[in-house]
Amino acid sequence: xxxxEGDRIVVRGHxxxxxxxxxxxxxxxHEDGRPPYQVRWVDTGDEExxxxxxxxxxxxxxxxxxxxxEPQLVCS
Numbered sequence: 001x002x003x004x005e006g007d008r009i010v011v012r013g014h015x016x017x018x019x020x021x022x023x024x025x026x027x028x029x030h031e032d033g034r035p036p037y038q039v040r041w042v043d044t045g046d047e048e049x050x051x052x053x054x055x056x057x058x059x060x061x062x063x064x065x066x067x068x069x070e071p072q073l074v075c076s
Contacts, residue, residue, distance in 0.1 A: 001035065003037055003058045003060070004028060004060070004061075006024070007025045007059060008024060008025070009052065010059060011056045012056075012057070023042060024040050025037045025038070026038045026039060026040055026047065035052055
């Protein structure tokens with residue numbers, strides 16, 4: 001699992017009546033995108049260091065590439 005700043009994390013509820021939670025990734029601790037992530041929860045506005053559970057899904061915003069394949073802008 002990897003994420004980048006601006007990605008969205010969705011955590012599914014464990015029970016039928018438990019709602020999903022959604023958070024925005026504010027900061028990534030590791031250069032390769034591994035957890036933990038600094039997130040802001042949409043429902044409460046709280047910020048915390050988050051280690052994703054197996055129920056978490058990362059919704060990537062825009063095209064994401066591993067750092068070694070990140071496109072480079074070349075201006076001439």
